[in-house]
Amino acid sequence: MRGKRYLCALKCTDMTIINTLQQAVSQAVETLYGAAVEAETIQVNTTPAEFTGDFTIVVFPMVKLARKAPDVVGAEIGAYLQERVPEVHQYNVIKGFLNLELTADFWQRFLLEEASTPEFGRQARKGEKVMVEYSSPNTNKPLHLGHVRNCLLGWSCSQILDAVGYDVIKVQVVNDRGVAICKSMLAWQKFGNGETPESSGKKGDHLVGDYYVLFEQKTKDEYADWQKSEAALAAYAGRQQQDQSEEAFFKAYKNKWFNEQSGLGAEVRDMLLRWEAGDPDTIALWKQLNSWVYAGFDATYAKMGVDFDKLYFESDTYLLGKDIVEDGLKKKVFYRKEDGSVWVDLSDAGYDEKVVLRADGTSVYITQDLGTARMRYKDFGCEQMIYVVADEQNYHFAVLFEVLRRLGEPYANGLHHLSYGLVELPTGRMKTREGTVVDADDLIEEVISIARGQAEEYGALEGVTAPEREDIFRQIGLGALKFFMIKVNPKRKMIFNPEESVDLQGQTGPYIQYSGVRINGLMQRVEQEGVDLTPAKAYTDFQPQEKELLKGLYEYPGIIQTAAAEYDPSHLANYCYNLAKSFHRFWHDLSVFNAADPEARAFRLELSRAVGQVLRSGMGLLGIEMPQKM
């Protein structure tokens, strides 16, 4: 069971106030109405700000058992709780909602003993391993906007799973072989004149990507020339659909032409064959270009702040899966057709028949994934594997997981496709051929420079050294970009408009960072002036703005659990925003350092410290840094 419970504070093995209330309500129903209600099923939420109270119990489900009106049931249970649970200070009932106000002592202890600890929100180690696969680029071109979303999701999910106690192994599959990289190789060989990243000053992945584009361009030129030839006219004359225009025909014909008539097509196929045969010169060329690409990728990953524990290379795994095919045949999960190809029939599960091994005995895409899954389990013994891959591959993963289940793989029930919507431009999907791809490096530079421009306008960093300033611009720019991408539900398709610069105001990363900067300012003064915080314990008359923050802090552990259970960091992003918003309001409405009495000052400082720590922790799980100044 993967239940969602927002309100599951700190250590789940301990009794939390939520558990206490659930138990007490269950007893109340038993005592008052002689009916049994399982404690775990009782809904306890934090009370919305517009009502008085801290926690709210939904009494509707108990109404039928009691055979009384909702407000009567609420009042009776409320009275029972106030009597038996020391933490319950007061209660009120509105319709079917029982709002409970807890004692100041409860909140004091929560703030000072739980929320202030560095481990607040993190769970004990489970001793279970989870593998998260993300990024998984092709090596023929640099990373782009889509990879950015993928990396942020994958990396953040890894952190969140770690926080709830899993041992996480971050991996990527590097698609380093195949026709795509051969195109770059061929173009570089023919037209490159020995260009290297050193000679041209280009980043390696960009250099290789440029040759991929060049290959496509040269092919296009060749095709345009060919279209004037006798053979082309003959092909058009013999076309299937007589009403087809010449333009439409040649557009549709391009693949066939490339495979059968193009000179470059023949050359690139030849290169792929030589690669597969292990031709030393081809392998050397391949290694050379890929090494440039990896250096480029490493730089981009470092800038994004993501990393991996292990890399799987497709050149090592593309032949895998043959043994799993044999296994499947033995188990009668697969069957062989007359031509020798091997299939799996999933029509009873609502899918199609899928080929898992070609007639010539070579692997297809899914065969690699079957073999790789088994290899990973052997490598790490992970009970769960999460694949961060765009939603265009939903069907592929549904089939993959179904096949692994039928094969009885021990990890088959721990597989999850973290499917996310493609990032599109206002003009539609990004297309390499049309040059509309938003490059990851460019994008990162862009957001940093926006942050730089904005900061210079504010002029708040005057006493800061230049390198420190640059680091702050980087933190703000990346904070804005990361928050922008991660605050929306992963499965939602997202439109990115490069014309509209990334916002720094409102519901953004910098908004949250700014609340941290304010808190940091307070903490520095506490340090400098040696403020005594012990009077905090004597503060009991909480203001609504303070209560809002306390309730917000209380929700943090449950939010992490929800984010982990749903593999969805956006919950955490929205949580951080809401907490920062509450803090800004608190800051505006109440004096912290200049509070009227030492008790209020000490308490508000403690509260601010805890908020700052939770924000740093929560944003950290999203891969967003909190600058000291901005």
Place this chain on the structure above:
RNA sequence: GGCUCCGUAGCUUAAUGGAUAGAGCAUCUGACUACGGAUCAGAAGGUUAGAGGUUCGAGUCCUCUCGGAGUCACCA
């Protein structure tokens, strides 16, 4: 066509079956001689695509309709 997903203010979006659908941007109006104004407050903006149903209660679950996307390769 089959299967899957999506449709919430002008735009971007939130909401474990629970209270008056919550924010941000954009628009308009206000707020520091007080801890940092990348802030705060207010106004305006919604038939949650539409129609039925289940439920004490539906943006959320079920059915149908409309609109959009993805996928249905011996490509990856």
